[in-house]
Amino acid sequence: MSDADLAAPAKPAAIDARGSRILQGTGWARQLALPIALVLLLAGFGLADDRVLTTYNLLNIAQQTSYLALFAMAQMVVILTRGFDLSLGPTVSMVSVAAALAMAGIGGADANGIVAVLAAIAAGFALAAACGLFNGVVVSILGVSPLVATLGSMNIAIGVATTISDGRPVQGVPAAFADLFYRGSILGLPIAIVIAILVGGVLAFVLSRTVFGRSLYIIGTNPQAAAVAGIPVKRLLVYAYVLCSALAALGALMMTARTGSGEPNLGGTLSLQSIAAAVVGGTSLAGGRGGVGSAALGALFITILSNGMNLTRIDGYVQMIVLGAIVILGVVLDRLRLDGR
Amino acid sequence: MEPAATSTTPRNETAEPLLVLSGVTKRFPGVLALDDVDLDVKAGELHVLFGENGAGKSTLINVISGTFPPTSGSFRFGGEEMAELTPHKARAIGISPVFQEFSLVPSLTVEENLFLGRERSAAGILDAGGMRRRARELIAELGFDLDPKARVDKLDRAHQQMAEIAKALLGKVRLLILDEPTASLTERETGRLFELIARLKSQGVGIIYVSHRMREIRALADRVTVLRDGRHIKTLDAATVTDSELVELMTGRKIDVLFPAITHRPGEVAIAVEKLATADGQVADVDFFARAGEITGVAGLVGCGKSELVRAIYGIEPIASGSVTLRGETVTALDPRSSLRRGVAYFPANRGVEGLALSRPIRENVSMAALDLGRYQRRGIIRRTAERSLIGPIMETLKLRPPNIERAVGNLSGGNRQKVMLGRAMARDLDIFLFDEPSVGIDVGAKVEVYEFIKRLVEAGAAVVVVSSELPEVLALSNRLYVMHHGRIAALLEGEAMTEQNVLSSFFEEEAREKAA
């Protein structure tokens, strides 16, 4: 019986209207901001050190970006739903160790390539799916905040990774595995880049053209409205977390192939980096905004930054500070975008 | 208890009134909520604000209580210009609002809430004993049955309302703002409140009172200001104005023009509910049915459980016991998805919260509840051209202006947002429609369109349930009208019996029954 409907919801609507006006009005400027920053960054590093702009290094950047881009896409899928996955890094470690153990168990470096590779893939994805399922169920069915749920599973994954590996790198990765996930190339492009592009393309299609993808955006924008409209919110949230973990597992297999062993610390700072990449790229922590392109750009940005800092011999500790600053800057920009002030 | 309204003559006829607003305008992006409004309230006067939903009443009392500043215009209180007023300052100078949206912290106790923001303290340390004594005194003075040590989230709505009122009266009050204060109070508590209001008036407190209820206006008001579409329409002397005059000023037209004539042709029973109780206790032991080809209305005060009833039928309110039968088939485990598949649609009252994904385009919001259909997707992949060519015409028939279905819903006005919701109903085949406050927050023109839409549905043979707090609306639309009170059905009115008088009296009978029990 009140006109509260006018006064109260007018506020979010107003913010939204203003926000989207900014998105529309200066859309090109905003969309080009990050690419321009990327070019400037590259140019800057290029001036500082002439090794930066070599073909070799650029290809190297592209390859490194592929890994982070996969993790950023994984993170983006759950951030779209107003979630988070802090367990992503430890999941990567866990998958790496489990895959290496599976291959070692089958006979190590001498094993029949295909069997070993299949075993690694099976073990890796099974563990990741279990982790994603755990996150998804705890978040959507038990109603625990994504933060605590994935903080919990992060601990569990760390425990599993260090326990099954005894805290040491697991050797015995057969050549076939490294060939498939690291050394191979298609049309001259390293396999990592090819995989990242393929996965990115499929994911972009899934998000924009399927009922599942559309529903994720709607859930992230307004979970209550999604539920009232008959979207199976709980089930799709579980899928989102499983998808996130599965993408992380794929990245983990690729990184394991690169290092040639199962590393219990492989995922170290990946949770933080993937969140940073997604957020810097423009995925909104408020949910419902973001996409494959933004995740990939964010990953590229962070990779160039750390590649450039490495080549110009900026201390690794300073890089931690820079990464932290970028995360904060990313959320501040996100907030400004939402407020439109 | 009816205080003699006419006996209180304003005291300082010559001095400036307590509150003077002149030319106050409040603009939200895209909405002109207040347009050049004048208002004055004298000390010791009860001034009623009267108007439809969206007329600007809430915005006005929010401006007066410092929640946000007016865009332009002057605002004087106690002879002083009010600039940069904050809620805190407003309270400090004696402006005390009682909002419908409670300003209580659920995890704190009543006593802690009463003093929130103005605790008695020395050097940052609370004077717990002193505050407890004052809280007890105040509650005793007000005659409320309220435990100062109870946590607010353990109280029912009526007791929360009492806590809210007590909070407003804790300090020195010069201007009290009451927004539908009796909405969830019982008759006895309402009587107490009226006594209290009379006492405050005799102490020279000015009161702004928002209400729709003629009875309350008759009993309490000195003057009535009518607002419509954010504009000040007229200020009248309560003693001389007639009811129909007020309603006419409020709606801007004769009431019978607003509602379309609907031909009801009752058919099969579409929804039958037996002994239904919801898990949150808001609905208890309700028997209810609705037939195809007619509108079944549900009337009642805020918090009476009428909204929970339809929400339970749709499957978003957990059911504790009882049964829901749709077209003769008893349904267990209700949820929105299966309800939609059975042809049941629900239109939430709060579209911003439960209806729409504001930053997504109109197209996606319309097809949202129908994406499981083969028309819109094949094996999980959305058929975008089909979607566009289906949704476009739907929004055209609903007269969406401008007709661009790719705009974000957040940019739309209240009326257009409701059209998006209606469009959703046309995006799939449905024949049972549950409307929760269908006209809240939309302008008169859009209301007429919503009513026309409902009329078309019913005349095409659908079963429609309209839940509304606006009596004229449910009275005019319904073929049969249930009246709910405290979670139970207080009456079922049909035909000639459907009058405002009967609805109101059935509340009071129910009240009396409850008291007797």
Added chain:
Amino acid sequence: MSTTATLPGGPGRQSGQDILNLVLTVGLLPVLMAIVIIGTSLMSPYFLGWMNVVNILRMASFLAIIACGQAMVIIAGGFDLSVGAVVALASVVTAKAMAAAASAIGGPDILAIVIGIAAGLGSGLAVGLFNGLCVARLKVSGFVVTLGTMSATAGIGLLLTNGIPVYGMPKGFVQAIGRSQILGFPLAIYIALAVVLAMAFVQRRTLFGRYVYAIGGNQEAAVVSGVSIRRHLVGTYVLSGGLAATVGILLTALVGSGQASLGGDAMMLQSIAAAVIGGVSLRGGIGRVEVVAVAALFLTILGNALNLLHIDSRLQPIFLGLIMVLAVALDEFSRRRMSRV
């Protein structure tokens, strides 16, 4: 949880199930603690030995102090992921400042000690202030801001020391603060008791405590009641930073050198776990520091028991993660059951 336990009957009717829930939630911590204590003391003779008990109490003290700050932040509706990094930073800064002051002044130790402690505390307060300002002024999520400062703070700590322990503090510091005992108990225990008592007082009897509850419980209501949101939000983060720095200083005194490896992610996670297990609601507005302190004690006992029972230390994160998720899920469950507003 204790708040729900001490509730007066109120006008509502409580069903048997609610009472069951009440017992369940209130009983969880004591019951778990009793099981662990009795079980371990039966299996290991060392467990109840004087040395071990003192050791447990000392470790629990550190955790309890940090968890108190974390609890205040969470009650106000925030999150502080930077506490672990602040411990490290404060340790390094304290040691550096103290060593520098000692060699520069050469005078009485006490002056160098005071300077060192002030510098360490100052560094923690500064990080807290930064977090608080970002959250309160820029209105960005506390979780992500502190994720950023966590990385940046850890980076600064490492940068200052290059990862090498800092020596050169006056002996008096280590003896007076690290090793001194009163009535057979180390100083840290008394400091922790004082902190917990002070914080319990703050929560119950001061404006700050009341407003922290109000802000976390219903920020809108706090605003319209005229509570200054910003100031109190900043206050919680500053408090958390200050308490974390205190632990950093105490740990420095205990180990005798400034180390960037102190604290870290493990301590941050444990502080959140202690708060959550101690009944602090992640939705804000609910929680008591004394229960959090008991939860800190419980976690320390659990870790100690697992060590004594020769359970692989790598498995311990798994227990922590599971208990945390369980505690929040229980909280969520009982909230849903009891919610009426």
